[in-house]
Amino acid sequence: MPVGVSARSDAGVRLSRRGGTDVTFYVASDLHFGLGYPDDLTKLPPNPTTSPVGLEKDNVALLRRVNTMEGRAYPTELGGKVASPRGLLITGDLTEWGRKEEWERFLAFYGPGARDGGARPPVFEIVGNHDKVNGPWVEAQVAARHGGRFYAWDWDDVHFVALGEAPDDEGIAFLERDLSRVDLDVPLVVYLHRCLLGPWSDDNWFGDGNFRDRLAHALEGHAVRAIFHGHHHASGHYLWHGYDVFKPGAVKDNAHTFVVAHLTEAESTFAYFDYNTDAWGRVYRLARRP
Numbered sequence: 593m594p595v596g597v598s599a600r601s602d603a604g605v606r607l608s609r610r611g612g613t614d615v616t617f618y619v620a621s622d623l624h625f626g627l628g629y630p631d632d633l634t635k636l637p638p639n640p641t642t643s644p645v646g647l648e649k650d651n652v653a654l655l656r657r658v659n660t661m662e663g664r665a666y667p668t669e670l671g672g673k674v675a676s677p678r679g680l681l682i683t684g685d686l687t688e689w690g691r692k693e694e695w696e697r698f699l700a701f702y703g704p705g706a707r708d709g710g711a712r713p714p715v716f717e718i719v720g721n722h723d724k725v726n727g728p729w730v731e732a733q734v735a736a737r738h739g740g741r742f743y744a745w746d747w748d749d750v751h752f753v754a755l756g757e758a759p760d761d762e763g764i765a766f767l768e769r770d771l772s773r774v775d776l777d778v779p780l781v782v783y784l785h786r787c788l789l790g791p792w793s794d795d796n797w798f799g800d801g802n803f804r805d806r807l808a809h810a811l812e813g814h815a816v817r818a819i820f821h822g823h824h825h826a827s828g829h830y831l832w833h834g835y836d837v838f839k840p841g842a843v844k845d846n847a848h849t850f851v852v853a854h855l856t857e858a859e860s861t862f863a864y865f866d867y868n869t870d871a872w873g874r875v876y877r878l879a880r881r882p
Contacts, residue, residue: 607774608775612748613748613749613779613855614856617678617679617681617853618677618713620682621685621785621839622720622823622843623682623844625647625688626647626697629646640700640707641708647843650844651701654843654850655701656709657870658680661865662675666863670861670863674854678713678747679713679715681783681820682716683785683840684717684719684721684822684823685722685822686702687722687723689725690722690730721786741762752781752782756785757784757785758784759806763803764803767811771814776813776814778814780814781816781819781855782811782816782820783821785822788821788832792823808832811833811835817878818835818860818862819837820837820838820839827840829862836876841864849866860877862878863875
């Protein structure tokens, strides 16, 4: 069972609301370990957190903020302070080329045995298209860490579902099976790598499987609080089939933000934090929908 998980949905126990939800977590994306590495990977410095190379420097900047957000005052429109996070979700493209050396560097920052300067909250990563450039090896490592290509867990009343790069036939079947044991009024958070609408969303899902429509159908009727995805290397929010979708930003390129999410019984808040300027950005405060 992943660190920080209170219950796994695949244990065969039906999940119903118990009340008292108060869950804080972070979301980041598109780390791209490998970009800026030397051609000879044997020349990489042995300790990446103290001698970062290429985009590792930006991952250091991200983690410096992730590790020190607890207790920071929220923007005035939200009030209060950031509570202890349950975990950090990462919405894919962990590596640039899907190589073993890049995955090992990712683990040095974000794995359970991360060195000084590595992630303090438990990490729940999924793969993106870049992680598959050299085959399914990185995806197999993620599956070994979390129990499958697709996985799910619960924090308080909130049910989380990790759908990998994007749900294919296997992923849709997993989601349908998983949600069959989740009551419709249970708060639901879903994350994947591929875009659902807008830039980079067309012609990059899997063949002609109509997977986006099938995903919407599988979610229909459930209390979806948020969907997160990466791939676009942007920060933002939009509606898809009436669901609130968030792009958390990316380490690659210039959208150097991550999301601080806080879910309670009454509402959900999503605050973007820019780790280059050390400042809050856009804030979304959404009342719980019936």
